Amino acid sequence: MRAETSLYISMTDETNLLSAVSPQPFSLDGAEWPTAEHYVLAMQFEDPALMAEIRSSLDPQQARKLAKRHKRKIRSDWESVRRVYVTRAVYTRCLSHPESAQALLETGDKRIIESSLYDYYWGCGRDGRGLNTYGEVLMDVREKLRSVAAVSAV
Numbered sequence: 653m654r655a656e657t658s659l660y661i662s663m664t665d666e667t668n669l670l671s672a673v674s675p676q677p678f679s680l681d682g683a684e685w686p687t688a689e690h691y692v693l694a695m696q697f698e699d700p701a702l703m704a705e706i707r708s709s710l711d712p713q714q715a716r717k718l719a720k721r722h723k724r725k726i727r728s729d730w731e732s733v734r735r736v737y738v739t740r741a742v743y744t745r746c747l748s749h750p751e752s753a754q755a756l757l758e759t760g761d762k763r764i765i766e767s768s769l770y771d772y773y774w775g776c777g778r779d780g781r782g783l784n785t786y787g788e789v790l791m792d793v794r795e796k797l798r799s800v801a802a803v804s805a806v
């Protein structure tokens with residue numbers, strides 16, 4: 653089916669329930685995460701102390717600064733697994749926060765695009781040619797939520 657229109661979201665908009673920085677805590681992998689961004693930043697590393705420090709960061713900006721300071725310790729397979737971790741975070745957040753799942757379902761068939769001038773992997777980049785991976789993850793989770801709802805309606 654053709655997408656109705658596009659919906660642009662910003663990765664820095666804490667008020668948008670769909671954003672990675674939205675303050676909606678959830679439990680995953682044995683710990684409580686303040687935002688999806690905290691979880692994904694921590695998953696880049698294998699050092700439990702560093703992961704815990706990122707998890708305890710006051711906000712996503714502080715967590716990002718901390719992760720950046722340790723970028724040489726990022727696990728070697730990160731590029732091949734990062735999309736999986738973001739998907740787990742967004743899906744788990746939807747299960748923990750029904751209003752978040754609802755906001756995602758209410759996007760209907762819109763193409764969700766993360767607007768980012770600089771990020772050509774998670775976002776669409778300055779010229780719109782980026783991979784838009786975060787938008788793709790949101791649309792994958794939306795599809796999953798729909799299929800789960802369809803099965804439970806039977």
Ligand SMILES: Nc1nc(O)c(N)c(N[C@@H]2O[C@H](COP(=O)(O)O)[C@@H](O)[C@H]2O)n1
Pocket residue numbers: 663672689692693716734766768771773774775786
């Ligand atoms: N642009 C953007 N959109 C998102 O949805 C994000 N979660 C992030 N996160 C930032 O991307 C950096 C890590 O990138 P890789 O995982 O190595 O691709 C880091 O700065 C995050 O804060 N960015």
